[in-house]
Amino acid sequence: MNKENIKNTIRKRKFSILIIIVLLIMVVVLFGQKQDYKFTLLYQYQAIPDIELxxxxxxxxxxxxxxxxxxxxxxxxxxxxxxxxxxxxxxxxxxxxxxxxxxxxxxxxxxxxxxxxxxxxxxxxxxxxxxxxxxxxxxxxxxxxxxxxxxxxxxxxxxxxxxxxxxxxxxxxxxxxxxxxxx
The missing domain is CATH 2.40.128 (Lipocalin)
Known part of the structure; x- marks a missing residue:
């Protein structure tokens, strides 16, 4: 009986669970992009010479x-x-x-x-x-x-x-x- 209740709850909230999974994936992707952007900025800053070459x-x-x-x-x-x-x-x-x-x-x-x-x-x-x-x-x-x-x-x-x-x-x-x- 307990398994049936869980299955029914999951079926009723399928849409909510799908939205949560999509949001978690988006958070991970955006975090990865932020880290890449941070290192890109660091490299670009250090790639500027300190005197005119x-x-x-x-x-x-x-x-x-x-x-x-x-x-x-x-x-x-x-x-x-x-x-x-x-x-x-x-x-x-x-x-x-x-x-x-x-x-x-x-x-x-x-x-x-x-x-x-x-x-x-x-x-x-x-x-x-x-x-x-x-x-x-x-x-x-x-x-x-x-x-x-x-x-x-x-x-x-x-x-x-x-x-x-x-x-x-x-x-x-x-x-x-x-x-x-x-x-």
Whole structure:
């Protein structure tokens, strides 16, 4: 008799039970969309560079002019700092040595999570060699910067052997950060 009462109650309230099931499914779907939206916003926010990224280097008769502002991307992704963004600004100086080698200024900027970007200061780079398609610059610590004349890409090899490249495009920076954060 008890089973019959339960069956009759379910039959009478079929519509109400169906509505409750549909509402529960909608709540789960909307919660999932909210979580996805929250992470999408986070990725989009972090995919905005902290400084303007540009590469306006041009070759002139007297040397290079323009500037490079780029995000430091490590070749070995495991070495990429998690809560720190590192940027370099390289500018040619109107200064040459006795061998007509051009000098450059290098400004290193770091951005720690939740803090404003901060300059760590300036250092000087000097042109140590120029081949057909590349210019090699070196600082006083032995860090080498390579500028590809045709692509304007800047890469670096520091004194410890770590290799990096400078990302100088907002789109490339956004793509790199989004992919890196998802790992």
């Amino acid at each position: 540009i590469n306006t280097l041009t070759q002139t008769q007297s040397g290079l002019s323009g500037e490079v502002r780029g995000f430091v991307k490590f070749d070995n992704i495991a070495d990429q700092p998690g809560n720190l963004r590192q940027y370099y600004i390289i500018k040619p100086l109107n200064k040459f040595d006795e061998n007509s080698r051009q000098y450059f200024s290098l400004e290193e900027i770091i951005k720690m999570q939740y803090l404003a970007p901060r300059s760590l200061g300036f250092s000087e780079l000097v042109e140590v060699s120029e081949t057909g398609n590349a210019i090699t610059l070196e600082d006083e610590s032995g860090n080498k910067f390579f500028i590809d004349k045709s692509t304007k890409e800047v890469s670096m090899k520091d004194a410890t052997g770590d290799s990096t490249i400078l990302i100088t495009s907002d789109n490339d920076y956004g793509d790199f950060i989004k992919g890196w954060l998802k790992k």
